[in-house]
Amino acid sequence: MTKVPSVIHWFRLDLRIHDNLALRNAINEAENRKHFLRPVYFIEPDIKSKVGVNRLRFLVQSLQDLDANLKKLNTRLYIIRGNAVEELPKLFDKWQVKYLTSQVDIDPIYTKQDEIIDEIAEKKDIFIVRRVQHTVYDVHSVLKKNNNSVPMTYQKFLSLVQDVQVKDCIEITKQVSEHCKPKDIDSKKYDVPSLNELELDDSALEPLKYPGGETEAVRRLNMYMARRQWVCKFEKPNSSPNTIEPSTTVLSPYISHGCLSAKLFYHKLKEALNGMPHSQPPVSLLGQLMWREFYYTAGAGTENFDKMVGNSVCTQIPWGTNEEHLKAWAEGRTGYPFVDAIMRQLKQEGWIHHLARHMVACFLTRGDLWISWEQGAKVFEDYLLDYDWSLNAGNWMWLSASAFFYKFFRVYSPVAFGKKTDKEGLYIKKYVPELKKYPTAFIYEPWKAPKSVQATAGCIIGQDYPKRIVDHDKVHKDNLQKMSAAYKLNKERKALKRPLK
DNA sequence: GACTCGGTTGGGCAA
DNA sequence: CTTGCCCAACCGAGT
Structure with a gap:
């Protein structure tokens, strides 16, 4: 008996039906050739070491919704437990795969997977289709238009895409035919994992404020x-x-x-x-x-876009290390209520406003703690629901004045910045409840409150809420000097690299 | 080539 | 209370 060959659509960062050309290509190919259609997603065994609890919950919800939407199209999502580059080649043989579709992603995690799979697929004579559908523009053609170099300013980027026609979205409305349904379509072993299976105890967590899907x-x-x-x-x-x-x-x-x-x-x-x-x-x-x-x-x-060393767009800055300070920042106990409120909201809800990201990123790096933006980026990767490889690295470089932004003397004050939009400190009182009873006058700088006021408010600084770990007024001035020195060195290095006239 | 100018998102002070 | 200016900047386009 000859087996029916399969067409795979490999879901990664395209957990949707709408505007998913790669998925539609897979469906059409399966229909035309009367092959089986198998939409797959790989969950790696060590996912919990890479993805924080909130994002993992968001991901599971997104997969459940995707599976439900695929079922409406008379197919399903096949969840494969295992590493994609190990498991996918096994499936090529097991399922007699002839055709594979996926989305173009630029995170090195995915481009490396693509390289490995390309090589294996070529040997096995499997046709691969990859569609640009995670971005509005094809970033590689934008780079080409800029003589294969990176546009270093936003305005320059805009000028490059100004006259590019953006294609219409595509929809998938037709049901998948019965003959494209594999025999194992109802097998439980491909079901979306429960939080239980992932050993994720969400009983201690708040319900996700932004549900996935x-x-x-x-x-x-x-x-x-x-x-x-x-x-x-x-x-x-x-x-x-x-x-x-x-x-x-x-x-x-x-x-x-x-x-x-x-x-x-x-x-x-x-x-x-x-x-x-x-x-x-x-x-x-x-x-x-x-x-x-x-x-x-x-x-x-850009090579090594998520690192400082070996990254051509990134100014080399001699950041220090301080595990205690890094931990205090990540856990929201720097002693600066506005910074701590933001970090706690981030950890609890997985999302903070862009300007709040500015505040805490500046504080960790050039503003106060003089800790590498790469350390901050790792914490954000863990906590953010909207973690994105290029945006995370790019924004951290911007805020630390390592690339794209250079006015390092523009420093966010952990005391003054929040007051502009929240004089009363209601935001602080929500996320740093220890300070709930503090009078408005001291909510942004509780260390200034007299002992009697601290006692009345039921929160002694240095006991119930930490003393500030640095003196902003002092350290931010020291850091300005360090930034200036780093920029000078960088300029000299660049001058050396330039060809002599 | 040298110069000017404008560019998402600061703070603090003088007038 | 608003506005302008200063503080340790670089990229890229235009002239």
Whole structure:
């Protein structure tokens, strides 16, 4: 008996049905050749060492939703427990795979997988189709347009994509035929894992504030796009980092997992803005999407983009190490209530406002603690629902004034910055409840409160809430000198590399 | 080549 | 209370 060959669509960061051309290609190929269709996702055994609890929950929810949406199309999601580059070649043989589709991703984790799979597939005569659908633009063609070099400014990037026509989104509406359904379509062994199976105890955790999945992503998108005035007037720098409910859309976790197509967001925005006066990039909502494209382009075109050493766009800065300070920062006990509130919100909810990221990133690096941005990026990778390889590295370089941004004397004050949008410190009181009873006058600098006030508020500094680990006014001035010295050295190094005239 | 200018998102002070 | 300026900057386009 001859086995029926299979077509695989390999899901990674494209956990959706809408605007998924690679998936549609797989379906069509299976239909045309009467092959089996097998949409797969790999969960690595050591996933918990790489993905924090909140993001793991988000991922599981996204996979459950994806499986449900695939079932509506008369197919399903096959979850494979194991490492993709080990398991996929086994499936090639077991399932007689002839055709494989996936999405183009630029995170080195995925590009390395692609290289290995390409080589194996070629030997086995398997045809591979990969589609650009995680970004609005094909970042490699943008790089090519810029003479194969990285555009170092946002405006330069915009000029490169200005006249590029963005393709329409595609939809998949037709049901998959019965003859494309493998015999093992109902096998439980491919089911989406429960949190239990992943040994993830969420009984101690709050319910996820931003539930994962394409369905929620599209609902959220439509909800915001319906507020047309708000969309048209949106200006990121004028939104607040410390409101109790987010002042921005929080679509980022959905875009980073591919639950929402960036291209769909793009077209919906264009539709909303059409014929209305509206804000412009870089501050507009469309501008935010373009920042993502900018960092993707930079990340795709730069070796070691997520490191300082060996990274051609990154200024070399002699960061120090201080495990105690790093830990205090990550756990939200620096003694600066605004910084601690932000870090605790991040850990609890997996999302903080972009300007809040500025505050804590500046504090960890050039502002106060003089700790490498790579350390901060690792903590963000653990905590953020919207973790994204190129955006995380790019933004950390920006904030630490290592690349793209150079005005290092612009330092965020952990005392003054939050006051601009939250004089009362309500945000602090929510996330640092120890200070709940502090009078407004001391909420941003509780160490200044007299002992009697501390006692009345039920929170003694140095006992119930930490003393500040550094004196901002002093250290930020020392750090300015260090930054200046690092820039001078960098300039000299660059001059040496330039050919002599 | 040398120069100017503008560029998402600071703080603090003088006027 | 607002505005302008200063503080230790670099990239890229235009002239």
